[in-house]
Amino acid sequence: MRILVTGGAGFIGSEYVRRRLESDPATRITVLDKLTYSGVEANLAPVAKHPGYTFVQGDICDPDVVDQVTAGQDAVVHFAAESHVDRSIDGAGPFVSTNVTGTQVLLDAARRHGVGRFVHVSTDEVYGSISEGSWTEAWPLAPNSPYSASKAGADLLALAYHRTHGLDVVVTRCTNNYGPYQFPEKVVPLFITNLLDGKPVPLYGDGRNMRDWLHVSDHCRGIDLVLHGGRAGEVYNIGGGTELTNHKLTGLLLDAVGAGWDRVEYVADRKGHDLRYSLDDGKIREQLGYAPQVSFTDGLAATVAWYRAHRTWWEPLKARVALR
Known part of the structure; x- marks a missing residue:
């Protein structure tokens, strides 16, 4: 199978590429990545010499x-996106350009070249915030940040290409990912690396915001x-099946590195901060046999251990974008 993977040098995309090439040597993968600040070609070093890999x-x-790059492909798996909520609040332009216009360019190319399947990878954030219960796939979209609004627009565009042009499109929406190779601006790697360096960690508001956590390998399996x-x-x-408040997550990360609550700095809450995300993933479980395989306890311990062992990977990245 010949697959174009966009954003394949990023956190989730590189996990998908490594996993797919290691598990199915016959696969041919072309990675298309702009290598912006969060795209790291070194993430793909383990498969760089694989005969089926092209960057x-x-x-x-x-x-x-x-x-x-779309010509001759059997499928497109579309990860490429601007994805950091705080950056989207500071400036929405790159998010609309990459997430909406970029998706449209890819859809047009897939249609032109007769690509057999287009997987558009999205996020639970398009649903907005939910105080109780869980979202099904039929839930109306109600995004609250420029990032999630741009992803919602891309979702609708992708589905419109299926309905209008008959393009074989499927959309996935995931909960919060964690694991190795995650760029250290996101909460789990930011907190781990700060704590390993003896620095404080910033906790938004009172820490009541709640998220479901999904190991990146389980996401890619799905x-x-x-x-x-x-x-x-x-x-x-x-x-992922593990719902935690940010306060609880912070406590688990402090415990994992042997730090105390004196290392936590409570900071002003993010603008428009969604209180709770919760997905109902019964559809993929029932129809496709999906189930997470990495427990949060094991996955978090392994993630902390990975960042301990890979300072040479994350220290230059934090220095490059002045993460603190």
Whole structure:
């Protein structure tokens, strides 16, 4: 199978590429990545010499580049996105450009070249916030940040290409990911690396905001199930099954590195901060046999151990973007 993976040098995309090439040597993967601040080609070093691996540096908003790399592909798995909520609050332009226009460019190329399947990887944040219960795939979209609004727009555009043009599109929406190779601006790696360096960690508001946590390997396993068995035009939620407040998560991270609550700095809450996310992933479980395989306890311990052992990976990244 020949697969174009956009954003394949990022956290989730690189996990997908490494996992797919290691588990199925016959796969041929072309990675298209712009290598912005969070795209790290070294994430793909373990498969760099794989005969089925090709890397192309380029922008998904560039029609010429996208046309070249889409030709001859059996499928597109579309990870490429601007994804940091705080950055989207500071400036929405790059999020609309990459997440909406970039998706449109890819969809047009996939249609032109007769790609057999287009997997659009999205987020639970498109649903907004939910005080109780869990979202099904039929829940109305109500995004609250520029980031999530741009992803919602991309979701609707992808599904519209299925309905209008008959393109074989499937959409996945996941909960919060964690694991190795995650860029250290996100909460889990930021807190781990700060604590390992003896620095404080910033906790928004009172820490009551609640998220469901999904190990990146389970997420990629779910994406592969959807790639091979999902129904065209459908949306599939992918959850992890571990719901924690940010306060509880912070406590677990402090314990994991042997630090105390004196290292926590309570900071002003994020604008429009969604209180709770919760996905109902019964559809992918029932239809495709999905189930998370990494317990949060084991996954978090392994993630902390990975960052302990890979300072040479994250220290230059934090220095480059002045993360504190």
